[in-house]
Amino acid sequence: MVECQRYKHDVLVIGAGGAGLRAAIEAANAGVSVGLICKSLLGKAHTVMAEGGVAAALANVDDRDSWKVHFADTMRGGQYVNNWRMAEIHAKEAPDRVRELEAWGAVFDRTKDGKILQRNFGGHKYPRLAHVGDRTGLEIIRTLQDHAIYLGIDVHMEFTTVSLLKDGQRVIGVFGYDRERGRFKLFQAKAVVFATGGIGKAYRITSNSWESTGDGHALAYQAGAELIDMEFVQFHPTGMVWPPSVQGILVTEGVRGEGGILRNREGKRFMFDDIPDIYKNQTADNEEEGWRYTQGDKNARRPPELLTRDHVARCIVREIKEGRGSPHGGVFLDIAWIKERIPNSAEHIKRKLPSMYHQFKQLADIDITKEAMEIGPTTHYIMGGIRVNADTQMSTLPGFFAAGECAAGINGANRLGGNSLSDIIVFGKRAGEYAAKFAKEAGEGTIDEKEVDDIAKRVLEPFDRSSGENPFQIQRDLQVAMQDLVGIVRTQKEMLTALEKIEELKERTKKISITGNREYNPSWHTTLDLNNLLIVSEAITRSALERKESRGGHFRDDYPKKDEVFSKCNIVSSKGFDGKMQIVNVPIPEMPPELKQVIEENK
């Protein structure tokens, strides 16, 4: 039997971003023992990177807002392949979850009458994003962290999870190692919650950190859970493009919410040229009206820069491809221009967008109060993930829950900005609540010791080879392949090539050799993360091949239109009995008439 430290918890949460922390808090409040595993240090998870705000129909700034409008906006943004029940729960519960953060110490920006201030964002009809300048994610993760540390939760930091453990179909724990010493640890739990975040590191240009290697997606898949909507990857329209070392770092949509505009090299505001029909009613048709909207005029419609992210990203790609891009292969995002409209604009920009000011000043020598930024699309978020029950967040495996980016359903084909910070607190809470409930009713499972031994052996294999492939190089090769072949614009031919590449890379991964020992060894971590990235990349590619249409974040040059057939189904990937990936179309359940009516009323 392999040597490992053993721990037992009622509920074990993997991932300590917003969703994981919120789940852990809820489970602890339900009176069960809780373990929380962080891939990095506590408080460093990807939630800190979220900038613009958290979407909730508080109606503090515009009293016409309500859960119904938020629900309709979310469904429209997701092109109606969302899990409508999740979108409904999300819109209804987000306001309470935001108010709760204030009770736990979050300090949001204020309205004149002292309430939580809300700002405009792409795809949201009314100003809906509660925010703190442009560092809302930091505020949320710190608030949750500082609330959680007093609740008796056992926190395990810098831990790599390498496998789920099962008893029959039921998930009963995880196996992995602490990075500091490389020692194996086994966590047994009555319920396991995954809140493991995204997959950005499958692509070369991404806003995501090294952690976003799709661990939760891949481990869930390996354990037999179903993944859904994996073809829907969000390319955020505005990432930095210059200098090369900062390529992909996020530039918040808040810049456009505050009046920032997109221009091509000819100085033309190109977003007015292509406004999709479903948004025509809600979008300004002249610059003056767009400006008035950003300044809070309730009778104005939003400028086209605030159309959904999928659409804006494609318009930017079109400008670049047709030769109207900026010198470093992006387009211009200009907030400095508002000096024509308001006095003290430099101070205003610094106050509203402090991190953006700082980021460009320090990393690119650009003063955004004086000059335009150069930006281009960057891989930001995956709408797809572990298939869950809308109300309980339980996956297709008993005792196994998922919340946040690694779970799927709420966003459909495209996520609206601000909906992920609300997603993580709404569904993080629900996952924690139902995991605790499950744990209270369930007995302990039995660990299969032989399985554990096999996993440990597999994990250590790369140390046995004295020479071989470099894991960092393979990761790079995968990122280039996914960026070039399964990126913003996709074709069948290129995606089939991608599948071949993925197979080649899988073979090369088997030949990786690791230098050094098990203590804090990044080449070991990268090797194990690589296995996850390869599974996720395959799922994205196979699902994207299956969806022979263009919708939301998924755009196919060979099928550039939406197809009615695909408007009624989701694509599920799962591991077949033969060990190969299976892709199946499943019908979307019929929406109840009252929700259909809500959508109709908000057309």
Place this chain on the structure above:
Amino acid sequence: MATATFRIWRGNKEGGKFQDYTTEVSEGMVVLDAVLRIQAEKANDLAVRWNCKAGKCGSCSAEINGIPKLMCMTRLSELSLDLPVIIEPMQSFPSIKDLVTDVSWNFEVKKKIKKFSPRKADASDGTWRMAQNDVNRVQEFRKCIECFLCQNVCHVLRDHHLHNEFIGPRFFVYSANLEMNPLDTQDRLEQLKDTQGIGYCNITKCCTKVCPESITITDNAIIPLKERVADEFYDPLKKLIRLFRKKK
């Protein structure tokens, strides 16, 4: 392409030494880019802690040519590349490996500070009203990314090792954020005086200088807390009044 040499500390708590690595450098690169390139190409097992690479998570704290900084926000163009760039782990925390240090003490300290306890809600729907002007100061403190560079540079911790009696600048900022939150009802002054060592700070402002978020740690957080402590416990008039009150 141009190259530069980086003198990186390799080792663990048993000891270690500097090792030179020469790698290609290009326009706009930051120190973390160079370290990651060296890791990918020349030293696969080089340990470095990082996440966001955009100055938002506070993971990649280190000492670059002796100055505590975030590696992700330090551009090579700020440094002289004629000599090797020296990169060391933070010196006030125990080494784990290479550039990674054990900062767990900080997480333990935070748990001992009394938590946020809001007053009763102002409105019937359970919400509060606060003016932006009243939260500006608190929001400054809440910008903290917990990089612990202020803890690293504070001589009370770095030279005098008073980790058991002194919570350090980070947690004075944390306490100030709670004390100055308009909703909070808790009193942390006695703790600050008796067990958290606010008196040890002799306002050399080293913490303020290294803060990557430009939080005015000393002037806006520590000094006002010191004043509150002095007001509460060392004001002679107040002392007298307390004395009389007790007698009754």
